Amino acid sequence: MKPTLQAVADAVGVSRSTVSNAYSRPDQLSASLRGRILDAARQLGYPGPNPTARSLRRGFVGSIGVLFTSHLSYAFTDPFAVRFLAGVGEAAERHGTSLLLVPLPPAVTDARRAVENAAVDGFCVYCVADEEWALDVIRQRGLPFVSTAARDDADPDERYVGIDERAAAHSAAAHVAGLGHRRVALLADSVLPGAPAGPLTVAGVEQIPHPTTRGRLAGFADAFAEVGVGWADLTLVNAPGNSRQAAAEAVAGLFDGPAPPTAVLAGSDVLALGVLDALAVRPAGARPPISVTGFDDVAEAAAAGLTTVRQPAEEKGRIAAELLLDPPANPAAGHVLLPTALVVRDSTGPVPRS
Amino acid sequence: MKPTLQAVADAVGVSRSTVSNAYSRPDQLSASLRGRILDAARQLGYPGPNPTARSLRRGFVGSIGVLFTSHLSYAFTDPFAVRFLAGVGEAAERHGTSLLLVPLPPAVTDARRAVENAAVDGFCVYCVADEEWALDVIRQRGLPFVSTAARDDADPDERYVGIDERAAAHSAAAHVAGLGHRRVALLADSVLPGAPAGPLTVAGVEQIPHPTTRGRLAGFADAFAEVGVGWADLTLVNAPGNSRQAAAEAVAGLFDGPAPPTAVLAGSDVLALGVLDALAVRPAGARPPISVTGFDDVAEAAAAGLTTVRQPAEEKGRIAAELLLDPPANPAAGHVLLPTALVVRDSTGPVPRS
């Protein structure tokens, strides 16, 4: 049995309060007594106040949760998520706060329980799927949170840091449309929850539940609507899992039909790279010159020459954590939109003459 | 004020224990009463048992700490560390355990405090610097831990998962020595704590405090000793921080002397890539054909054609967490050595004739 604070108090012959003060409020007792207490503690092998008991009494924990509303592994698979996490970590470091990564079990009931049981002072919710249930739990717990997507139904004093998804996506699609592409596929993760990999039909973009995906697809659609290509004329492809492999599988066979798309607009760089993978495995002769765009501008995108939309990753994480740990007095300042930029590289080009 | 368990008990007219059981031991009360309790809780907005109070009473927390004995950002800067973390996350996910990333303040006193205050059931200690003090704190707290380096003074039932650093490093150095290189620089992070970037002199390899660095440098030295190049003839270069940039800065000017090294053996891929960066900025004419090796085999290494030593990253993390969360009955099974392999690519070649 580890000694408790009481044991140290007994050993020195002072009250529990005094020992507590020796650790947490050194100005409340004389330096000499404090020295004696700390010595005695060392001798007894007392490791300092129990963090859990301390948290209970103090009413805060000193750590914030980071929620990837998806398999936790996702967080480490997507380089953008890693950079986001790095930003969160940087801010947390500055505030002396720890980061709790909470893995979510597949079943929603269990996942709710996991969020309920997380010992944290607040959450950064990285939106990768439909996270309403998670936000519900967090609200019910009365904990502050910051999400990475603006939601229409958001309370005005709910904080978020995001980008103008629709406008950003529009910039990429307008570039592709400007190159003359008219037969285009849109590739995204979690178009519809539970949908299998591959092409699928959705009546309208507003049917798509996940706000980020919806925003990006809407932006793509906007740009093509401007050149006379309607939603129904776009090929929508689902790649569940947001991995290169998932994307490669999702677009397998996409280019073999009679009038294949000449461009693929992906909802993330990881997916776009997967498309390039799928094309690269074809023999050079049978490799159609497909234009591909990504989203995020991760490190690999530059190496692969991928045209993409850049958004500041570390900054997004840093600001999210900062909004959480040091809330702005003015609620309007709790809504941050970061700038994005279209980065044109080699993966996009004019439509080949057929 | 959020309602407490007591409030729910009062509302339903049962005892606190019963409400507690409704959440934690459903078999201890009738289904109907449990339903009433859960309903009442929902109505009152009770978010379920307070995790901190629960942890205090139960005596465990349900999360494990991951300690990068260095700036937390490090963890996200080094792709190897990220993959390690992914492995830890995977195992944690399987066990329903959360991951606490604890940032360590620069001052040791504060850092000790941070480890003392972490509410966790155990630690995975990823060794990047001298972490003795951290292990001390953990031992004092009586918490289990797994480290990623075998230490000579380790208690036989202290668990670790690592590689044979010395043998692995030897394989890379033997390859380089076999190519004829004799004037060689060894580049490592934290050769001596607090040492500045650049060449430095250390009397012997055993002087190097950090076990991983020491092991790798010893392995390098072994291979050169076999071809008659002694420790004193090797150029030791320090790159504090283990980043590409740190490495590039550390080797700046290294190749401009009268008898510059013809090869650089780096203690990690990140450092090796930094050396390649430093060489790449030189005008092609003034770029000496330096052989460079790394360590870890991160994704970028393949793209850069870096000769390196591969070690299984995710597996290391997975096993570390597994050893922590599900300790083997037999203490000998708590010591895991993973295989490594030399991966020869384009960054190494024969010594140019001068």
Added chain:
DNA sequence: GCTAGTCTCTGTATCGATTCAGACTGGATC
């Protein structure tokens, strides 16, 4: 010499739950 004020330190209440021995009920068993 008396009041005020400053330093130290103490005692009690409290944070929000879980645990476990035992009380009670109703039905089955002999």
Added chain:
DNA sequence: GATCCAGTCTGAATCGATACAGAGACTAGC
């Protein structure tokens, strides 16, 4: 009709600390 048992529920003790009002000693000021 007494005994046993399983199924439910309760109450007191407990986890390990912190907060806060206040007690006592001591110095300063008038």
